Amino acid sequence: MLTQAIKGVKDVLPEDSVKWRHLEGVVRKLFSDYGFSEIRTPIIEHTILFARSIGATSDIVEKEMYAFKDQGGDEITLRPEGTAGVVRAYVEHKLFASRSVTKVYYMGPMFRRERPQAGRLRQFHQIGVEALGVSEPGIDVDILAALVELFSRLKVQGVELHINSLGCRDCRAAYKIALKNFLTGKIDSLCPDCQRRVETNPLRALDCKSEHCEAATADAPMMLEYLDSDCRAHFESVKQGLDDLGIRYVINPRMVRGLDYYTRTTFEMIAVDKKGAQNAVAAGGRYDSLVEEIGGPPTPGIGFAIGVERLLLMLPEAGDSAPLPKVYIAAIGGEAARFGQKLADALRKCGISAERDYSPGGLRNQMKKADRSGAAYTVIIGEDEMTKGAAILRDMKTREQSEVKLDEMVEEIKKRVAAFSTDANNEHGTRFL
Ligand code: ATP
Numbered sequence: 123m124l125t126q127a128i129k130g131v132k133d134v135l136p137e138d139s140v141k142w143r144h145l146e147g148v149v150r151k152l153f154s155d156y157g158f159s160e161i162r163t164p165i166i167e168h169t170i171l172f173a174r175s176i177g178a179t180s181d182i183v184e185k186e187m188y189a190f191k192d193q194g195g196d197e198i199t200l201r202p203e204g205t206a207g208v209v210r211a212y213v214e215h216k217l218f219a220s221r222s223v224t225k226v227y228y229m230g231p232m233f234r235r236e237r238p239q240a241g242r243l244r245q246f247h248q249i250g251v252e253a254l255g256v257s258e259p260g261i262d263v264d265i266l267a268a269l270v271e272l273f274s275r276l277k278v279q280g281v282e283l284h285i286n287s288l289g290c291r292d293c294r295a296a297y298k299i300a301l302k303n304f305l306t307g308k309i310d311s312l313c314p315d316c317q318r319r320v321e322t323n324p325l326r327a328l329d330c331k332s333e334h335c336e337a338a339t340a341d342a343p344m345m346l347e348y349l350d351s352d353c354r355a356h357f358e359s360v361k362q363g364l365d366d367l368g369i370r371y372v373i374n375p376r377m378v379r380g381l382d383y384y385t386r387t388t389f390e391m392i393a394v395d396k397k398g399a400q401n402a403v404a405a406g407g408r409y410d411s412l413v414e415e416i417g418g419p420p421t422p423g424i425g426f427a428i429g430v431e432r433l434l435l436m437l438p439e440a441g442d443s444a445p446l447p448k449v450y451i452a453a454i455g456g457e458a459a460r461f462g463q464k465l466a467d468a469l470r471k472c473g474i475s476a477e478r479d480y481s482p483g484g485l486r487n488q489m490k491k492a493d494r495s496g497a498a499y500t501v502i503i504g505e506d507e508m509t510k511g512a513a514i515l516r517d518m519k520t521r522e523q524s525e526v527k528l529d530e531m532v533e534e535i536k537k538r539v540a541a542f543s544t545d546a547n548n549e550h551g552t553r554f555l
Pocket residue numbers: 203234236241242243244246247248379380399400401402403404405406427428429430431432
């Protein structure tokens with residue numbers, strides 16, 4: 123217990139965090155290009171916020187939430203997704219009063235008590251965006267374009283954008299009745315969960331992974347056939363906008379999404395070579411009634427969330443990540459070690475990463491460590507050199523060595539590192555990052 127993390131939660135170790143930072147860097151630049159600013163909301167919210175927004179009959183609220191009563195008796199939940207908190211903050215801080223459009227993005231951990239498996243964790247991370255205040259289909263197209271561009275900048279291949287429309291409250295009500303009638307006729311072929319859903323949430327039967335339910339619903343009526351004229355026109359404009367931008371998509375009339383708040387445009391980014399339950403890397407849609415439902419003024423909204431762990435599994439292998447210019451300091455003897463400490467400090471203050479041995483052994487041993495560290499240069503300081511007021515600077519790639527005066531060492535290294543960065547920019551210095 124003491125030395126084992128909780129089931130379904132994971133450490134990101136130093137060798138993996140470089141990938142996370144790379145992803146986060148690309149994401150921040152991209153969202154800024156598309157006009158989104160960052161929002162950071164708390165990890166805990168009142169339980170009622172999620173029950174009300176995600177929907178009492180959704181899988182998340184029915185069985186996946188980490189909900190508890192705190193010491194003061196308040197009902198608290200670890201956020202299972204990001205939209206509810208953003209919308210709560212939007213209403214609480216009246217962001218609608220100061221601007222007509224609010225475009226925000228977030229990244230952070232989410233919590234769902236699911237059965238852990240590859241790509242399905244109990245603490246996982248999402249990166250998401252929300253745009254509030256725009257009902258025009260142009261924002262749907264912008265959001266989808268940002269999502270597609272993100273995959274392109276990350277060079278992730280093998281994904282397909284699936285889109286659908288879930289209509290509005292009015293036309294969906296008519297559709298629900300038609301679907302319910304259809305499902306009632308097939309009730310014996312449905313799984314026990316879906317038999318129950320016919321009454322509580324019939325749309326979810328289309329999303330069921332059981333083979334029986336898939337077969338039974340093969341010719342079920344589809345929401346797209348029931349869209350009213352406004353919802354249909356909206357969907358047509360979104361498709362037109364995507365066509366204009368040359369964005370490819372698949373219309374997937376069976377995609378219903380598991381959260382109750384969605385209306386009109388819904389979408390998923392699907393990994394095509396992966397069958398089954400974990401193939402959605404990102405998902406989102408419109409939620410035109412949500413702001414009002416939690417007590418704000420009627421405000422349309424749209425957003426998506428990307429599953430970071432699933433996305434990271436798809437990032438192309440980085441190949442050898444060339445070391446950034448780094449200096450290893452090999453010091454032999456007490457005086458030299460003191461100089462080594464000062465040199466490391468001076469280099470770091472110039473933004474040059476420097477490392478040394480804290481309990482220095484002999485020269486051979488320290489040179490081995492220098493090699494392993496991936497340093498581009500090693501400074502070798504022995505007692506002889508100290509008395510001469512100089513040290514050896516070794517280029518680890520060419521193995522060329524030169525004697526440099528101690529008081530000129532920082533300047534000399536700065537010069538070399540600057541030259542290194544210039545060729546490295548084209549070649550390998552920032553290849554991974
Ligand atoms: P799924 O159908 O895979 O359960 P979902 O419909 O519950 O996904 P959303 O709530 O829409 O997913 O969340 C958006 C994205 O977050 C998903 O596409 C997925 O990449 C990621 N995600 C959701 N749940 C988990 C989880 N338990 N572990 C890791 N990633 C997750």
